[in-house]
Amino acid sequence: MKTTLEELQAFAAVVETGSITAAAERLGQTVSGVSRALSRLEKKLDTTLLQRTTRRIEITEEGQVFLARTRAILASIDEAEEQMAARRGQPSGRLRINAATPFMLHAVLPWIPEFRRAYPQIELELDTDELNIDLLERRTDIAIRIGPLRDSTLHARPLGTSRLRVLASPAYLAEHGRPTNVAALQAHTLLGFTQPESLNRWPLRSVHGDEWPTVPTIAASSGETLRSLALQGVGIACLSDFMTAADLADGRLVQVLRRETVEAHQPINAVYYRNTQLSARIASFLDFFAARMNGLAAER
Structure with a gap:
């Protein structure tokens, strides 16, 4: 049989x-x-x-x-x-997309209804993971990665960049005071990442140059966890615009140490294993998403 x-x-x-x-x-x-x-x-x-x-x-x-x-x-x-x-x-078939939880929530999901209307025959499978995954092992078509790429075996398509800012809630600043210089941050509750360590080097001018290495008071593996803590007034965090733009616009978070902040942008890339021409479903998603990312960058 x-x-x-x-x-x-x-x-x-x-x-x-x-x-x-x-x-x-x-x-x-x-x-x-x-x-x-x-x-x-x-x-x-x-x-x-x-x-x-x-x-x-x-x-x-x-x-x-x-x-x-x-x-x-x-x-x-x-x-x-x-x-x-x-x-x-008509592009069709299952499209498996992987991204970190914050990026999936704030940058991918808002566009899914429009993408589905444009490509109704593509079946989406959305997966979140805070660490880099093996695309072949997980049968993932596209992984969206933020920050410098380390795996040279991957094909990558740049989708845009997202700026980093040091942020806190108005409630936290009202209770603990606004830091007036970088050194003053040492007296505050700092929210940072468990890994990678590079995310705990904030883009602030100091005696260390254009980066200020922090030792988090509270550390988490996900930027979404840190965002939630900052919104609750727990401490100060350094987060990317893609997840905090709406919070800044609505005043739920405010930028601190604006003058000391170096304009630093995280690269955003879509990576995939393909040595031949891209499949129609992958190409359609990359074209669609890159256009939306470029539109957001132009608005800002």
Whole structure:
């Protein structure tokens, strides 16, 4: 009996999500349906692909070998569907996009309704992660990364930049006073990142040059957590315009040490693994999003 597409999709989804429950949710199937598909596949292959316990699922050595072929088959099917859609002039298929939580919330999600109206046949899968991911392992088409790129194996398309500012809420400044110089920040509650350390070097002129290294009083892995703390009046943070522009416009946050601030911009890039011509669904998203980012930059 031949292996079916449903079984291959179930196997790949379980590996990528780490659980049968999460795989069922991704595929829009029942947990029992995914479990049965895996069992059928292993029976047909007469081998164990996944070791299941009550706490975790681990892929076997045989499973690793079969996974590589499975991904190649699924990618070929995606490509064939794209080619048929391209003949109709309508990009289609699943588009997997990864971004840090703040960027996804503030810069990507607001444009999704318009993108869906323009490309209704593209199925979006939006994933958030605070760390850089392996695009191939997670079967991600596009990852949006903020800051300098380190992985030279990736193709990258610049989407724009976003300025960094030192910010606090009016309530915090009313209670603790506004710092009048950079050195005065040492007497304040500073909100910073657990990693990377470079995000804790604020763009302020000081004895250190055009960057001031901070030691956070409170550290978090996500900029969205730091934004929330700053809005609640907990402390002072250095955050990017893409997540705080509305807060600044509405007065929920205000810039501090404006004169001492160096104009520093974080580069924003869309990265992807493609050595050939971009698929229609990826190209359509990149063109659409780059135009919106350029429009926002012009407004500011």
